Amino acid sequence: MLTYIVLLGPPGAGKGTQSKVLASELDVPHISSGDIFRDNIKNGTPLGKLAEAYISKGELVPDDLTIAMLRERFLQPDCKNGAILDGFPRTPVQADELEVLLNSFGGHVNLVLFITSPVNILIERLAGRWTCRAQGHIYHECFNPPKERGICDIDGSALFQRDDDKAETVLNRIEIYQTQTAPLIQYYDERGVLVRIDGDTSIKKVTEQLMSGLKC
Numbered sequence: 001m002l003t004y005i006v007l008l009g010p011p012g013a014g015k016g017t018q019s020k021v022l023a024s025e026l027d028v029p030h031i032s033s034g035d036i037f038r039d040n041i042k043n044g045t046p047l048g049k050l051a052e053a054y055i056s057k058g059e060l061v062p063d064d065l066t067i068a069m070l071r072e073r074f075l076q077p078d079c080k081n082g083a084i085l086d087g088f089p090r091t092p093v094q095a096d097e098l099e100v101l102l103n104s105f106g107g108h109v110n111l112v113l114f115i116t117s118p119v120n121i122l123i124e125r126l127a128g129r130w131t132c133r134a135q136g137h138i139y140h141e142c143f144n145p146p147k148e149r150g151i152c153d154i155d156g157s158a159l160f161q162r163d164d165d166k167a168e169t170v171l172n173r174i175e176i177y178q179t180q181t182a183p184l185i186q187y188y189d190e191r192g193v194l195v196r197i198d199g200d201t202s203i204k205k206v207t208e209q210l211m212s213g214l215k216c
């Protein structure tokens with residue numbers, strides 16, 4: 001069966017952290033639009049140069065650029081049996097396009113796991129997040145610290161803090177989420193695929209709720 005699962009939630013909700021667990025559990029790729037944009041920025045591609053102007057301010061990259069990028073990702077054969085989608089879709093236009101894209105190879109969005117937490121918790125998480133350069137493994141200086149400061153436990157690469165995790169950019173990202181992405185809660189609720197997850201608890205307990213959500 002084709003399994004396409006969307007992780008929906010505000011910045012810092014834990015989408016990236018939990019997507020990695022689910023992708024490994026279900027043996028499907030983890031597709032993070034934010035990670036693909038950051039790779040393009042790192043590699044200085046034309047898309048990266050365009051996207052950086054939006055990401056640095058905490059704004060959404062325009063739908064046409066984002067959809068074209070995801071379409072290209074879905075051409076790769078590893079997505080044909082399913083995927084965990086993290087950070088995409090983020091607008092109703094992207095959600096409509098995703099459905100068209102998945103329908104074209106016989107799939108659809110099976111489940112949307114909506115994780116949320118209070119704003120003060122989101123801010124605290126993003127302020128202390130460290131990410132690994134090589135493969136994007138995610139840490140937090142208090143809630144999920146690496147064994148050795150600044151070094152990824154899994155692949156030994158250096159950890160860095162994201163430019164868009166600066167306090168003023170975080171507040172803008174949260175506001176943009178509330179105005180442009182939160183309408184997807186109703187969008188997917190009406191389609192009967194939304195499951196609400198309490199993200200204001202430990203990483204392990206969120207994972208347990210997600211695993212139960214998979215059975216819905």
Ligand code: AP5
Pocket residue numbers: 009010011012013014015016017018033034035037054055056058059060061062066086087088089090094125126128129130138139140141143144164173199200201202203204206
């Ligand atoms: P993106 O990279 O998708 O960022 P985001 O949605 O803002 O979400 P984050 O990655 O900040 O948070 P997360 O939910 O993944 O949390 P994480 O697991 O890391 O997008 C970045 C930018 O790219 C956007 O602003 C936009 O400009 C652009 N973009 C991307 N997709 C786009 C699209 N579709 N359309 C247009 N533009 C797009 O966890 C956060 C921290 O909390 C970590 O330190 C973690 O260790 C910790 N943590 C996680 N869970 C818990 C827990 N339960 N308890 C304690 N700590 C926890």
Ligand code: MG
Pocket residue numbers: 015016017032034086
């Ligand atoms: Mg993320």
